[in-house]
Amino acid sequence: MNPSTAFARVLVDELVRGGVTDAVVCPGSRSAPVALALHQAELSGRLRLHVRIDERTGAFLALGLAKAAGRPVPVLTTSGTATAHLHAAALEAAHAGVPLLLLTADRPPELRGTGANQTVDQVGLYGGAVRWATDLGVPEEGREAAQNRYWRSVAARALLVATGALSGDPGPVHLNLALREPLLPDGHDPRPAPPAGAWAGRPDGAPWTAATPGTGPGPMLATPPAGAPPGPARSRRTLVVAGDAPVALGRGTSVIAEQRGWPVLGEPSSGTWGGSGSVRGAALLLGSGAWAAEHRPDRVVVVGRPTLSRPVSALLAHPDVVVDTVTPHPGWPDAGRGTHRVAGVLPDPGAVVGGRDVSGHVVPDGWAQEWAQAAQRAGAAVDEVLDADPRLTAARLARDLVAALPAGALLVLGSSNPVRDVDRYAVPRAGLTVLANRGVAGIDGTVSTAIGAALAHQGAGGGPAYALMGDLTFLHDLQGLLLGDGERVPDLTLVVPDNDGGGIFAQLEPGRAEHAAGYRRVFGTPHGRDLVAVARALGWAATAVHDPDGLRGALALGGPRVVVVRGDQRAEADLAVRLRDAAHAALS
Structure with missing residues (x-):
């Protein structure tokens, strides 16, 4: 067995033994040994493999899987610019405390700094965005036993750091994997990966994990000694x-x-x-x-x-x-x-x-x-304004969507207006799992995050999944809709309030009248696209709805589906002011 193949199989075996159940692969040549090892693990039923052609989409898919399942999920890329596309997801994972494993294949040291094709400086590429990073040495022949122990120890450490098992501070970890040719297994090897514990180099059959998670600096309010009298109130x-x-x-x-x-x-x-x-x-x-x-x-x-x-x-x-x-x-x-x-x-x-x-x-x-x-009074005033308008405004959409979801459902919220509309206008309810990328609060990769979260949620026996995201957020990750042949398809309905651009700016300082001359060009940014047609072109069922009855009917159809609700930026901004004034009047 050539060194690159041996390394890849040991690495994947240790990751699986340490609790990894899902992995994301983005295609490439230099990463082939690890990709094939992951595929073998899938064939043997040891993990679920997800393949995406775009690295940024793949990274956010892994983020969604890890965020919903609470387990580390690796995303694998080839070398070069492919590695740069993981950075946004790494930043989100760092600030949100999500256990993401960034596996970046790399050229061996002798090719670095020589102008070799698809070779950049990947060591420390993500800087402070990761909890830990290491550049693994190149696998070599003749040192199998020592290398196996080293590779397993690195994989185990990566899992412990990513999950925060030792520090109480979970987050992304970067393993840079320098690989020399040959990159494919010797001959034809269709066999699935061997069962856990079959690889050499482990002292026993159990994965390396922390016995007790870190708890930080301790409780803010300590339990009093037994029998201690209460102090003065x-x-x-x-x-x-x-x-x-x-x-x-x-x-x-x-x-x-x-x-x-x-x-x-x-x-x-x-x-x-x-x-x-x-x-x-x-x-x-x-x-x-x-x-x-x-x-x-x-x-x-x-x-x-x-x-x-x-x-x-x-x-x-x-x-x-x-x-x-x-x-x-x-x-x-x-x-x-x-x-x-x-x-x-x-x-x-x-x-x-x-x-x-x-x-x-x-x-x-x-x-x-x-x-x-007070919340009841303000909420009643908000509801009165929303119900008086027959249109399905973005604010009413947020309220009605949350109310309509079945118990046990997952809801993923996009940044900008959707998560704020739910926060302001929807009635909080139990029985839902609500997730959002609030670590850095970008609009990056939200479609892929929702797909990953839905797969994890439903893989654990959860109910249908839904996502609410704006039109620019939806367009920013269109490639996330591309599910390849044989890929798992979640029961996911993407609900997209489409106000033809960056509607949140109409409710902020750039939307004021004194900035009207430049608003449309640099803030409103209209895209002018029919999002129903766009979604259908990418293989998803899609429909436009215009009223509350249409929304309920579309939600009942199930996913995968895109539901588009057209709106107007200025009208939504005016409505937000009326809703705020109504709530404040109810409290005065």
């Missing part, structure tokens, strides 16, 4: 602000918030959305002037990475608010530089003594009810 109005976070962290937050009587202002992808204490339309409440000032909390517990709302950001930066942050990542969210304390884990749900938490803080009676009632 101090009234403190506490609010939870939950941003994008792993589902388990969000669910734990909901349990603690319910126990403590803390209202929860959770973004849709926080894992708290729809849980106990979850407040609808938090951005509308916090932006309501007098009501928000009267109900400003004394303390905010931040969980995850809140990034959607300017009123939330303003609250966290307020000098009279104590901000406690819970995060497993060393780069905790603190854009306003207002964090007072940082903890790696949530408070112990059982740490309650005499009706208050062990810090001695008592939540005032009726505090959570005041937020819930």
